[in-house]
Amino acid sequence: MNENIPLLNPQVDPNEIHLIVLTGMSGGGKTVALRTLEDLEFYCVDNLPSVLLPQLVSAATSGDRRGRPRRIAVGVDVRNTGEDFQHMPQVLSELAGAGVQVHLVFLDCRDEVLIKRYSETRRRHPLAIRDMSLADAIAVERRLLRPLMAIAEKVIDSSELNVHQLRRLVATGYAESTEGLTLMFQSFAFKRGLPLDADFVFDARCLPNPHWQAHLRPLSGKDEPVRQYLAAQPLVDEFFADTARWLDAWLPRFEQDDRSYVTISIGCTGGRHRSVYLVEKLAAYYRDSREGVLTFHRELD
Incomplete structure (x- = not known):
């Protein structure tokens, strides 16, 4: 190869x-x-x-x-x-x-x-x-x-x-051909094990779970009803802000160390709602300021 x-x-x-x-x-x-x-x-x-x-x-x-x-x-x-x-x-x-x-x-x-x-x-x-x-x-x-x-x-x-x-x-x-890091944000389910290639893992299982809302259970964190539900939860917003603040502080250190690729994994129980929502929101946040931002949803893709 x-x-x-x-x-x-x-x-x-x-x-x-x-x-x-x-x-x-x-x-x-x-x-x-x-x-x-x-x-x-x-x-x-x-x-x-x-x-x-x-x-x-x-x-x-x-x-x-x-x-x-x-x-x-x-x-x-x-x-x-x-x-x-x-x-x-x-x-x-x-x-x-x-x-x-x-x-x-x-x-x-x-x-x-x-x-x-x-x-x-x-x-x-x-x-x-x-x-x-x-x-x-x-x-x-x-x-x-x-x-x-x-x-x-x-x-x-x-x-x-x-x-x-x-x-x-x-x-x-x-x-390898560009300046700066390429970021991979991936969601996953803790019940199916940790991603082996994750550089950082964040645990979102403490957040309100849309799974317990019957009308949201069949959907994913990409769907608007789930997005609206999670966006209205102060704890979810606090989790996102703290995670972004931590990444903002430490990603430049990896760039200074000539790293070209970092995988940030966010997990919840089933890997369908909270982790997917947060991955999409973080990816959108970083796409405003840098190139090379990817998403992968292990339990959906």
Whole structure:
């Protein structure tokens, strides 16, 4: 797995245009990677024909960007036509010749893991048709994508990665090329154990629990009725303020220590209401002042 190649050049010029093309095996994590880049303020489009890439780059980078790097991410998979794959290298070469910093990233995964993932989710492979087995569809897809994998700048094998680990890998690759910390705020349920990769853990189980409100129980901390309920609780507001104050004081110390990535985990009993609400609120708070803020809800995602 080519994990040591940063997604972007370490010296990011705000006038440069960076285009990351994400492709790879269906079920390998392309959607997760694209969503991660979207959280990192890339302009993201999924399943775009290669002939439209120049128009996308032109449209997405026009206007005043206030000196910020112009970053675009595009997902490409087997839903595109075979002819589109043949044109892709030429299109990317022409964009690079025009001054665009092009990065092709391939999400790979072992066949047996892909088969297990499809069996567990009961999703249908995009190439699966009548009289074609899942294994055959994966083999056809791998053959179609081989030319793109051969020219990829970065290959990520997600076989042994869960969703959070893949998000962290993609975000870390991005964070290596920028100043400041990339922050991952994640919610979790204490009853399912502590996250192993947490740098800081905050316990929200002492806060009023929407679970005991019958009309709120089926919802999550992302839903407006739960948000309104928790926002009206003084103790929740105090918890948020104290947590933000502590992070404001200590995150700069980690930046001075050349850390590029910090995971802040907030847990409650079920990982659906209080922790989710606080993660979303903290992420919104820090997005007002810095780039590179991610969220992950272990019991929801």
